[in-house]
Amino acid sequence: MNQAPAPPPPERPSARVRWFKRFIILATLVVVAGMVASFRVGRFYVVEGAYSARTAVVRWLTGLQPDRSEIELDWARRRRRSVEKTTEVLTKFYEGADEPIRALFQTAGMDPAHGLVRFGRADQTFLLSSQVFERDDDGRSYRLRPDTRSVWLRQVTLHNGPFGLFQVLDTPEHRKAAAEAGAIVDEGSITTTNSWGLRGPEPDPSAPLRGVVLGDSFMQGMFNGDEQTPSVYLANRLAELYGCPVSVANTGHIGYSPEQYFYSLLEYGERLKPQFVVVSVCPNDFGEGFEILQGQADWLDEAAYWIDRIYGWCRARGVICLIVPVPTYPQVESRRKDGFYPGMVNNAFPGPPPCYCDPLERFLDEHLRLRWEAQQAGQSLPRSLLYNRHIDDDHFSPRGADLWAEVVARRLMFLIETIGRAASPSLPKPRLSSLTSSSGLRR
Template sequence: MNLIVRVATLVIGGAMLALAFSDDVRIVGGPGLGLTELILLVVGGLNVAAAFVGGGFLAGWLVCQVSVVATLAVAEFALRLTVAPRYLSPFQLDDRYLYDLVPGARREYRHMPVNGGTQLYSVNSFGFRGAEFDAARSAKPRVVIYGDSFIQAEYTALENTLAVQLAERLTSSLNAEVEVINAGVAGYGPDQVLRRVEDELEWLQPDLLIVAVFTGNDFGDLVRNKLYRLSFDGQLIENEFRFSDEIQLNASLETSEPVLRKVGRQAKAGIQAMLQGDQPAPPSPLQRTEERLEQHVREYKEFVISGDNVVYDLRTDPYSADIALQPDSDSAQYKIRLMKVVVAAIQGQAEESGVPLLLIGIPHPMDVLGGKHASGEVDTGKYPAYEPTRLTGTLQDIAARLSIDHINLYPHFAAVDDPAALYLLGGDDHWNDVGQSLAADVVARYIEDRGYLKSD
């Protein structure tokens, strides 16, 4: 019996030492010597030493370790049953789209206190937000709408999203059920939408394809994502990108790390924040705009001038400050040209599938409010070229040149008595339920007037 205990202790000790040096994110959280690795090294070393020394204490020591592991396993299981949506990411890396939603995922979106509460949402088996639907077409009209966080709207109850509200309005006006599929993914740019359209339009077989562009930051995605670049003669060419080591590590942590470790990390960060006391004041809205302009210029030089194909950021999308403030700059002009050919490629896919395309331009709250919002502010004296309508107007010009049906939401939002009431508070630049309701009204009327959908 003593031999069995010694062998078991030796095996456990060896396994602990192996895990300590493995850099397995599921256990130790990645490379480097951290607290978990240190514990594994110490306890593993003690196990190996104890196995060779022997003694009557070994059985009790072994039972103690098994009990600790069992307790941790039960705690992890309990956390996954209760709070997993708060800590598990709904996103996964993808070699074609950069990332996409995890089919079947459930996630809890946590608002800033000023916007109140949390929002639990789910992803269906096809990787779209919302309820399940039949892949095979039925007699009812089908609309699919692509876009970024404004369309996925993870911060909004499902019934208040643009997709659901649009379906309700169209169903009412046609007196027949209309299916609107929410194909939005937070952080997506039109380049990622292009690839999704290439892969999904054939099997979705919609009667109408809607592509929503948040002009406030989608121009920058085209350079930051590094999926495409312009050839010397202005043609769209696919680019061979690779993820940075940090992105790959973080993606592994998001999908594979135990919830117990995530909870522990959050608790540690909270304690550190309390101990640090007062934090430096955040940048002013004017400073934020300056920082975003600098970022856009830096990203342009990195990708276009230096040819750096490493993707460093996936879901942080700053305001399109270069186009808004310095529209004649190299950075702005490159992005405008790139946007045009990406939209043209989406148009080509729609035409090839025989599906009408509708482009929607969503304005940034800073532009709707004349250059001043909690998320940013424009120094019009320093940047006299700034015009609140420039970003949405640029997209509208692209649509006109390509003869694509287009809705510019800027005039509809700016005409409201209090445009700020269409967006979330606290510097969050996303629209709220009211903004999505207004957009649904505008888009539904346009679709009805154009006669895109026919009821049987």
């Protein structure tokens, strides 16, 4: 049987045609690159993509991490872009907002002309009141203004608006603007700062026992009164234990991360000369929201770097450094999932075992005790009373803040008596009878 003739081979395009196609592809790429580069956001993503690719290649080929200066330049670039983006969102939102919201923004110092747009942890950016906060270019990004009285607003609805933190001055004018905009003034959250720009009593460098508490909104005491912050409760409990004045500088600021904790320590540690430093960390110091509970700790290496520097500062000065992970309400009410958080925190901390203190077990005990107490009274307790869950807030309630202080004061006492007594020879001996039981918690 005769086979059909094979089809002729396809004709190869001429060299001129091949070069023309290459020219078209190259010209298209040039045009696209030019269009991308003509926009600020496009330039940002081009540079960021190039940096990420370079870092990945270097790590794959050599196993080396980027130089610290390169890391900080990358963070600075990302933060600039985040500030620009939030500012653009603020401007667009403000132009289209109704009059009561515009009036609130103007009164609170949060309008485009006066609002303080600054970065906090990682490259997260917030809109703050420039009347309550001020810019800081020495590592902290922003800080509370000294000698200021402010209050928190809740239920400020911003459709397609910026991420705003509505801690505003507490004046009749501000309260009137808030009411007209439909916001709720949280009466229990009135906040006053001392001359150091910190919440709480004026720090006393001459006090027999002195400490610095580093942290974010948990330590600032969000939605709690001035006398209901973890730092105030800690000072009270230590004063009960030692029978002498205790001064604790509360450096907690909403949105802060270990980087800002370190620069806060540089500033206030040199002024107060503390015998102890408490580092309070929470899930979003290591990644977005509660994602670290699922093992997604996007910023773990960065947080570990700054925690190591804090520990190094303390070690060089013979200061006790105690790291305390915040027990979160899902870990108390739902599932613990503490293998990642605070497990990863424990793994990253370079200090000795007693200088890591996890209050979660104590929180669970107290939560169960309160549930039992409620059941005996014929009531239910669907949400933990250790957090401000009654206003759908995740932070410690006054009861939770005092429980935190109980746990931390107990550990600090043992650390002071075993490794810190030489630095405080004149400090009175502790009165162990002052270690209160759970029934002694402040209500």
